[in-house]
Amino acid sequence: MAQPPAPIAFIDLKAQQARIRGRIEARFAAVLDQGAYINGPEVAELEAALCAFTGAGKALAVASGTDALVMPMMAMDLTAEDAVFIPAFTYNATASAVILAGATPVFVDVRPQDFNLDPEDLERRVAEVRRNGRLRPRLVIAVDLFGIPADYAAIFPVAERHGLQVLEDAAQSFGARWDGRWAGNIAPVTATSFFPAKSLGGYGDGGAVLFRDPQLWEACEQIRWHGTDAGRRESVRVGFNGRLDSLQCAVVTEKLALFPEELARRRAIAAIYDARLAGRVDPQAFGPGAESGYGLYTIAVDRRDEVQARLKADAVPTAIYYPQPLHLMAAFRRYAPAGGLPETERLCARVLSLPMHPYLSDEQAHYVADRVLAALES
Numbered sequence: 001m002a003q004p005p006a007p008i009a010f011i012d013l014k015a016q017q018a019r020i021r022g023r024i025e026a027r028f029a030a031v032l033d034q035g036a037y038i039n040g041p042e043v044a045e046l047e048a049a050l051c052a053f054t055g056a057g058k059a060l061a062v063a064s065g066t067d068a069l070v071m072p073m074m075a076m077d078l079t080a081e082d083a084v085f086i087p088a089f090t091y092n093a094t095a096s097a098v099i100l101a102g103a104t105p106v107f108v109d110v111r112p113q114d115f116n117l118d119p120e121d122l123e124r125r126v127a128e129v130r131r132n133g134r135l136r137p138r139l140v141i142a143v144d145l146f147g148i149p150a151d152y153a154a155i156f157p158v159a160e161r162h163g164l165q166v167l168e169d170a171a172q173s174f175g176a177r178w179d180g181r182w183a184g185n186i187a188p189v190t191a192t193s194f195f196p197a198k199s200l201g202g203y204g205d206g207g208a209v210l211f212r213d214p215q216l217w218e219a220c221e222q223i224r225w226h227g228t229d230a231g232r233r234e235s236v237r238v239g240f241n242g243r244l245d246s247l248q249c250a251v252v253t254e255k256l257a258l259f260p261e262e263l264a265r266r267r268a269i270a271a272i273y274d275a276r277l278a279g280r281v282d283p284q285a286f287g288p289g290a291e292s293g294y295g296l297y298t299i300a301v302d303r304r305d306e307v308q309a310r311l312k313a314d315a316v317p318t319a320i321y322y323p324q325p326l327h328l329m330a331a332f333r334r335y336a337p338a339g340g341l342p343e344t345e346r347l348c349a350r351v352l353s354l355p356m357h358p359y360l361s362d363e364q365a366h367y368v369a370d371r372v373l374a375a376l377e378s
């Protein structure tokens with residue numbers, strides 16, 4: 001059994017907390033002093049900081065990444081006759097959000113190269129929905145899986161041709177870029193998550209809706225507060241309690257200040273993995289013009305479970321995102337396409353996520369690469 005130069009965490013929130021503990025405590029004290037636990041000045045402060053970082057025109061801090069997906073879909077007034085196209089290889093929240101918003105999910109396969117929504121399969125599924133005539137194609141949710149932007153150069157033209165709106169699920173890709181634009185300013189509307197393990201995480205649940213196109217902003221702002229108008233007296237549409245606490249906004253604002261430096265470290269770790277594992281594993285590849293936010297670093301290998309067990313024995317923690325395709329889960333099986341989704345099903349058996357966080361040393365990253373290569377050999 002080999003041993004790492006220092007214990008390796010899959011994601012290390014403690015090292016980050018040690019850096020900012022004093023600042024977070026001062027922030028908590030400031031919220032306690034000002035006393036507005038809901039809708040305090042910290043909310044607008046975070047929203048302005050998110051716009052400044054991403055280039056989005058507007059931002060809304062909300063209670064979770066799931067809410068950030070549901071709100072724009074509620075603002076679009078979708079119904080059960082509306083088809084929302086989503087990849088089957090993603091976190092379950094993408095699918096749940098569609099159903100919670102009252103629409104019907106239509107699963108699309110992913111591409112083996114980048115593990116993201118396959119624009120050609122999207123085209124086929126839209127055509128199929130049109131032929132069946134039961135649903136209206138309305139929206140595609142492009143997920144930037146593990147931090148890598150979906151293929152927007154191909155997805156936008158398909159969407160435009162078929163009159164689909166585009167919602168970006170950037171829950172894993174804060175800090176990703178495509179065509180010189182940060183996630184949050186790529187698609188007209190973007191949802192992101194501040195779940196603690198995401199690349200920009202809080203100390204609890206949270207999320208944001210980011211608007212390149214401000215058209216849906218007002219409706220989402222109302223939905224976040226029980227569907228009320230600016231005076232908060234009358235519900236002008238159906239909404240819910242989707243706000244993010246002042247305390248949590250203060251935490252995420254502090255963490256956003258660290259984010260550029262942390263992103264640079266994530267990229268440096270990924271560069272080590274890329275170089276060391278090239279030709280030996282199937283990487284999650286991405287094309288020119290795309291930059292990953294490295295929310296996770298995921299490879300595809302044969303005999304995945306064996307490789308994972310060997311890595312565990314060498315004190316390298318790994319995780320499997322995701323072992324099961326959405327269309328085969330009990331909650332979503334009724335939306336499964338006849339014939340299944342072969343690339344999604346293959347990837348679920350082959351993916352393995354390696355340790356990825358800004359507080360890994362170069363030595364630790366090399367150790368991980370050494371052990372992956374050794375595990376593939378044995």
Ligand SMILES: *Cc1c(COP(=O)(O)O)cnc(C)c1O
Pocket residue numbers: 064065066067090091093094143169171172193194195205206207
């Ligand atoms: C985490 C995640 C979500 C949901 O975010 P929560 O903040 O946990 O509600 C949605 N989509 C994807 C792809 C995710 O990874």
